[in-house]
Each structure stands twice: as structure tokens, then as C-alpha cells.
Amino acid sequence: MVTTFDHGGGVRSVAVPIPDNPLGHTLVYVVDTDRGPVLVDTGWDDPASWDTLVAGLTACGTAVPEVYGVVITHHHPDHHGLSARVREASGAWVAMHAADAAIVRRTRGTRPERWFTYMAAKLTAAGAPEQHVAPLRTARGRRLAGLSPALPDREIVPGELLDLPGRRLRAIWTPGHTPGHVCLHLEEEHPAQLPGHGRLFSGDHLLPRITPHIGLYEDPDDATVTDPLGDYLDSLERIGRLAPAEVLPAHQHTFTDASGRVRELLDHHEERLAGLLALLAEPLTPWQLAEHMEWNRPWTEIPYGSRNIAVSEAESHLRRLVKQGRAEAVAGSEPVAYVAV
Secondary structure (H helix, E strand, C coil), rough: CCCCCCCCCCEEEEEEEEECCCEEEEEEECCCCCCCCCCCCCCCCHHHHHHHHHHHHHHHCHHHHHHHHCEEECCCCCHHHCCCHHHHHCCCCEEEEEHHHHHHHHHCCCCHHHHHHHHHHHHHHHHCHHHHHHHHHHHCCCCCCCCCCCCCCEEECCCEEECCCCCCCCECCCCCCCCCCEEEEEECCCCHHHHHHHEEEEEECCCCCCCCCCCCCCCCCCCCHHHHHHHHHHHHHHHHHHCCEEEECCCCCECCCCHHHHHHHHHHHHHHHHHHHHHHHCEECCHHHHHHHCCCCCHHHCHHHHHHHHHHHHHHHHHHHHCCCCEEEEEEEEECCEECC
């Protein structure tokens, strides 16, 4: 069954399934323009997902060959996965922020063995036990999802209007979930006259009931210490000031009161940082911190891959605390442990 929805004002959505994922689906938005429909994200690269997208566009009164362009909020495979197939079938352009386009190029150009080696080293440095790291050392024959994402052919420049003839869609850079995540502000009166400033395609930056993952996205050959949580919090405040009438996210459902949701997320992260400081009364490695953090299930029930994501999120919070001067690395510790100041 294909689920589509008419949001009014020449905007529709298609729920494109994500295989074997609790999120269920990605909302792909179909925006009418004077040159044909433009898609905001495309969904996961899977035969069933492709069939759903094709059927959904038909239900929306259009078809894949008519697509004029694809705007990608960020590089993750549940958003960017089908971009290549859409472009092949339509000749559409594909646009992405330069920071995420760099990740796409790096992903395409790096052998899987390099990623496994890098991940093993990162997890070892984070204090992961050898039984967790060992599978990465022998995973050379495995194929990682999303290793050949489509190279975008256009760059999304923050602050500029995108090429949607007859529409006003402006890009807002909102790093955090990924370095090049963008939200897209449709600067047009809300079709139902809701109070606020237009509508916002928020990708994964602002979701109604989920706190997006804030992990580390680093180049294996670049030792720069990033602060993705700090970037995310700054980006949230920017969106809060925008005060759109309605938010059209990539998952779950549309909602109003973006400023209220931003406040909830800012409070959530401050509470979480305070809770982590309490845990850091004694020195903990990032792995140990992740083990003690509150997740949606007990640590013993968290799958292997999700543990890697959890450790990445623990590290992003540690970096924020260190940058704020609220925690520091314990001199001489190996793997490095951190303690509250």
C-alpha cells in the first residue's frame, strides 16, 4: 500500500519504506514547480522502496521521468539512496551541501577495508572491548550499505534560493546530524493561513518526537577535532528564530510550534550533559560512558551496529563538555578516560 498526502500549496509527500528499520519510512516531499516536480530527498536504495516511490509519484499525479530536480537534506542512505535512480530515469539534477558532498566523494573513493580499519582503531581508542572490535578486523569481504551514493551535480549554498522555478525555497545550513545537513525554507504563505513564516522541510534536524543522532563524521585522514553537538545546538537556535508556520520533517509527521520543539531539544541536551557530568564523577572512557547512558533499551539488548552509533554519540557529548570546560581527559590514560572538572 502506498501512502501519500497532499499538504496543500503544491506540496505532497510519499512515505518510502526503509527496510528493517524501526523508523519505518522516509517522507519524500514532491514540490510542484514551473519546470516539473522537485523532490526533497528520495528514500533508501532498495527495490521495494523504489517501487513505492514510483507508485507514489503516480498517485501524486506525476511520474519519475517528469522530475526536474532532487534536493538532498543530507547524505544518509534513507535520504540520498535513490537519487541515482531518479536522475537516471529523469535527467534531474541532484543538489547537496558541499560538506556532505565531500563525504559522498570520500565514501565512493575509500575501499571498505579502510573503513573497517578506521572503525576498529576508533573503537579501540574509545575503550571498546576486544570482542567487540575483533569482527571489524575480519570483515574485509563485507559490503557496507551506501558505499556508492550518487555524486551530486549541484551545490546547495546556504542562504541562497534553490532552482525551483515559480517557488521560493531557501537553504539553511543546519550542521550537527551531519556536517552538511540543510533545512529548506519554503518562503510562501501557508496554504491554510497558519501563523508563522512559511513552511520548513527539516530533514532529520527537527523531528516531532525523536531526538536525532548526533555522532562523529570525520575523515580517516583528517585529525581535526569537531564539535557536532555544539554545531547542532547552534543550528537549532537558528531554526527556532525562523519560527516557520509548519515543519515538514523527513520522518513521523508534520507539526507546528517549531520554536517550542527547539526549546524541548535544547533542554533535553542540557539535561543529558548534566547527567553525563554526574557519571563522570569518576573517570570513564567513551565506551564506558555509553554503557551508562540512558538509551531506548538496556545496553545488553542494543545490537552491535547500534552500539557503535551509541559510542559515537557519547563522544560527541564528551567533546561538548570538554569544549565548555566542564570535563577533561585524564592525563596518561589509555584508552583515554574523561572526568568532570
